[in-house]
Amino acid sequence: MNVGDNILKVRETIPEGVELVAVSKFHPNEAIMEAYEVGQRVFGESRATELKYKAVALPEDIQWHFIGHLQTNKVRMIMPFVSLIHSVDSERLLRLIDAEAARINKIVDVLLQVHVAQEETKFGFTPDELLQFVESGLIDELTNVRVVGVMGMATNTDDVNRITEDFKAINQTFKNARALLKENADFAHISMGMSDDYQLAIDNGSTMVRIGSTIFGYRQY
Numbered sequence: 001m002n003v004g005d006n007i008l009k010v011r012e013t014i015p016e017g018v019e020l021v022a023v024s025k026f027h028p029n030e031a032i033m034e035a036y037e038v039g040q041r042v043f044g045e046s047r048a049t050e051l052k053y054k055a056v057a058l059p060e061d062i063q064w065h066f067i068g069h070l071q072t073n074k075v076r077m078i079m080p081f082v083s084l085i086h087s088v089d090s091e092r093l094l095r096l097i098d099a100e101a102a103r104i105n106k107i108v109d110v111l112l113q114v115h116v117a118q119e120e121t122k123f124g125f126t127p128d129e130l131l132q133f134v135e136s137g138l139i140d141e142l143t144n145v146r147v148v149g150v151m152g153m154a155t156n157t158d159d160v161n162r163i164t165e166d167f168k169a170i171n172q173t174f175k176n177a178r179a180l181l182k183e184n185a186d187f188a189h190i191s192m193g194m195s196d197d198y199q200l201a202i203d204n205g206s207t208m209v210r211i212g213s214t215i216f217g218y219r220q221y
């Protein structure tokens with residue numbers, strides 16, 4: 001598995017304006033450095049402790065994205081290291097992120113996670129909940145968080161139509177939220193698409209893809 005070559009190949013398939021988040025969870029620092037050597041600077045992690053240890057050990061110009069479910073008791077641990085949190089799924093979590101960012105005098109970017117997939121156990125706001133949340137005006141009250149868009153996942157299936165419908169629903173939720181937030185120019189990103197479905201995601205408006213196994217190989221849990 002040549003991580004550097006894989007990154008370069010994946011990049012050729014991603015249009016300009018779409019950000020590649022290299023999902024390095026469960027992979028060692030050496031693999032991350034191979035990606036770093038070919039210019040990759042944005043990495044995604046899904047566990048707080050792992051993100052912290054990697055961030056402490058690896059170059060400071062890496063931008064760490066948190067992409068997994070974030071427990072409130074882990075917010076403080078990642079706050080000094082994280083540049084974008086993809087997975088904000090409750091008002092309580094968002095308020096806490098704002099408070100922890102303020103505590104260390106930092107501005108942090110977040111995405112609101114929207115849940116459209118046909119799975120019971122996934123996190124996120126439904127499209128209706130997300131719009132209600134945006135309408136509530138809370139986002140304007142935050143001092144240390146910039147809400148820069150939405151993140152979502154398609155149903156875990158081989159059914160291309162189902163996946164396409166899910167991506168369209170995420171995109172529509174983004175557009176509806178942006179219409180409500182028209183004063184907020186920061187709200188511009190749709191994080192969707194993983195190794196198996198990122199082309200479909202890009203075709204349906206993704207601005208940020210989160211790609212792990214295509215770059216780093218299979219994860220050993």
Ligand SMILES: *Cc1c(COP(=O)(O)O)cnc(C)c1O
Nearest residue numbers: 023046067194195210211212213
């Ligand atoms: C692990 C993970 C990815 C990457 O998945 P791959 O299929 O390995 O590309 C993307 N997004 C989230 C939220 C993940 O947890």
